[in-house]
Amino acid sequence: MNDDLFLLTLQPVTHDLGGFKVHRTLPNKERTTVGPFIFFDQMGPAHLPPGEGIDVRPHPHINLATVTYLFAGAIDHRDSLGTYRTIEPGAVNLMTAGKGIVHSERSPASVRPGGPELSGIQTWLALPKAKEEMDPAFEHVPKDALPVVEGTLATARVVMGSLWGASSPVTCHSETIYADIALQPGGSVPIDPEADERAVYLAEGDASLDGMPLQPSTLYVLRPGIAATLRSERGAHVMLCGGAPMDGPRFVWWNFVSSSRDRINQAKEDWKAERFPLVPDDAVDRIPIPEIPKTVSYP
Template structure:
């Protein structure tokens, strides 16, 4: 029987400042899974009382950001005027559209304490017709996320639609982001519930697929979501993400995602020149910003 596993990727380290994160997407071999174009696994890490998460104001275009924490807290501010603390189990969903600026920092009340930080930072590309939309922001509390159990298997639909359920996260294209936990070894066949492209990230424990065992920090990309069958080991947690891919290629430079390279080039110029009409300042966090990385501006 031909394997349904099209690609096996290992989590790799990426430096975001105060600590390393495990980058899952993009890879040279696979730039996107459905509309998902970027996934960072943060931690788990213990920040000492003299350490903090401080990601200064930086811009985005053409994507939605999804922040989902397993442990810890992050304070989000953006140029739309939102100032929200995200805690474990909640979801921050920010639609960058034509341009937004945001910062992510340790909340003030935690800045002189030891703190754990663990979670995911995800970018979802926008449909072509929404790439130039007005930016928006939604915060969904943990108790608003659909959760259910079937025997010893616990499901959480963090975003999108699956299993006849719909998350309150206002996504812009057909997708899903699922957490699945098992206390005991279980066989699972959920291909009929999924669609498009699908990736599986193993957070803890192991899964057995077609006689092969895969463990933590591995990302598996399926060839066909309709053939999603696997066995979960005891005390295993996995994440499934995917959906319908877009017809057009998405280009990525730094924090900019778009189907049009010219729009990305203009975003570079706007951020380099601190064009406030394109990228407004963040109320309450406007004293610093992340500079544009060294890159050639492809001006005509």
Template sequence: MSNTDLIIPQRSRDIGDFLVGRFIPFIHKKMVGPFSFIDHMGPVDVKPDRPFDVDQHPHCGLSTLTYLLDGEIMHRDSIGTVQRIKQGSVNWMTAGKGVTHTERSPDDLRGKSYKMNGFQIWVALPKELEEMEPSFHHIPAEDLPTWEDGGASFKLIAGEGFGKISPVPVHSELFMMEISTTEDYLLEINGQLKGEIGILIETGSITACGNTVDAGNMLISKTDDACNLQIVGGSRIMLFGGPPFPERRYIDWNFVSSSKEKLEEAVERWNNREFPEVPGDSTYVPHPKNKS
């Protein structure tokens, strides 16, 4: 199967009250550039009696990127960060050697109804940075590069592309951007992005290489052989990717590493409660293999 012909349908799974569409990892394509995992949260209506609550859980060997299209989340982590993420802003947490965090409905939204829609993304770290100290950065929506072209609006969420640079402090060459259209728009990708390209259709549809791809699907291509995209008016798509790492990456639950041994060590550390904890939070999400 050639990369230009690889179209990945959204596969749904349940996490409590939320339906999540997972795009990668996929059996035919484990990563796109350094991106190792993408979950689509929603769209869903959060109910007054069922707030959004993700208890304390760990990460290592990666950076998490949270980007909301609708709704708000309160983030807390073992570094001591307390940060509310709103629509259009970016939470960028680098786990490095190990971090834990929680994600919950903000206190003032608990007991209320509101819409939640967004993306949870993992970006693998370069091999030499997998054991770096954890860090956290929040970038407000107004600090991200935005521009208009014809009937399309662009936002560069992370990395570099189309001659722009995002302030998100990434650790490798990559790009992630949002494109929304009010009318049909021809997107010319060649020469604008570096590395592998993932094209995720959130709403609407696109036409690429003579094929129409609808919302809920992801198409993968490469810069040097990418077709131009015809984006239907009223669509919203996400482009992401970058040059792949020279080494393979392995995934076990919330951990990513170039070493299977390090993954095993991370699982053992979490099972033994040796990860740092979120201040004031005693919740604990067990490794899936340890759930009764």
């Protein structure tokens, strides 16, 4: 690790979900958040067998916002607000859980016969304490509404926040930056000190930051204030994320995020007692609360 560039290098925990893998770099034993980002999953890339698809049954969230961003494939989102929306590559689904929401994520019926593709990033953003119990909400922003900034043999789509002089229309509940950077062979783009906390993630291909090679599926937390240049010799797909530090620690247990452990314990009891709202048209088969969740925070 280059101590001049990186504070931390966070290696993924990989889960095989049957047909595709998920690489999770946040939360991590060494770091829980980067700006508001408290969960960072790379899904795939994968091509599922004909007739199959992903079926994430209804499950709850509190005190966070989920951001789904696809490179390939499509996902049907349904939630307890009555939302039904198909997300496709380059668009953004922002679901704000606030005081509580339930949703499901499934491959559309139209793509199952040929075997669905799946590739993308799903993140969770912790909400500021003052907004943790806000009313739940859902927002879909199409690909064409997100600004694209041109670099040297590179393009960067600004998913959230403001970067390189362009601003995304996606709602930010706290100071947030998030970008999808596509580098052609020989391409480069500057990584400016636009936020107090930043990280870069190599999703595909090869890339380096100021000459330091990046490893795939690894989250590199940058030192505050440094400016660097991201480059690729053969082409790459890199995500940049971050924002302002959170206003205090956050805890994660399963699908629940909060500044209060008591609030998480209440959410556990509410899910067990079926006090969360139902998802219209997808209310029968929900995910039971686990004895030992795969996602937990670290003191």
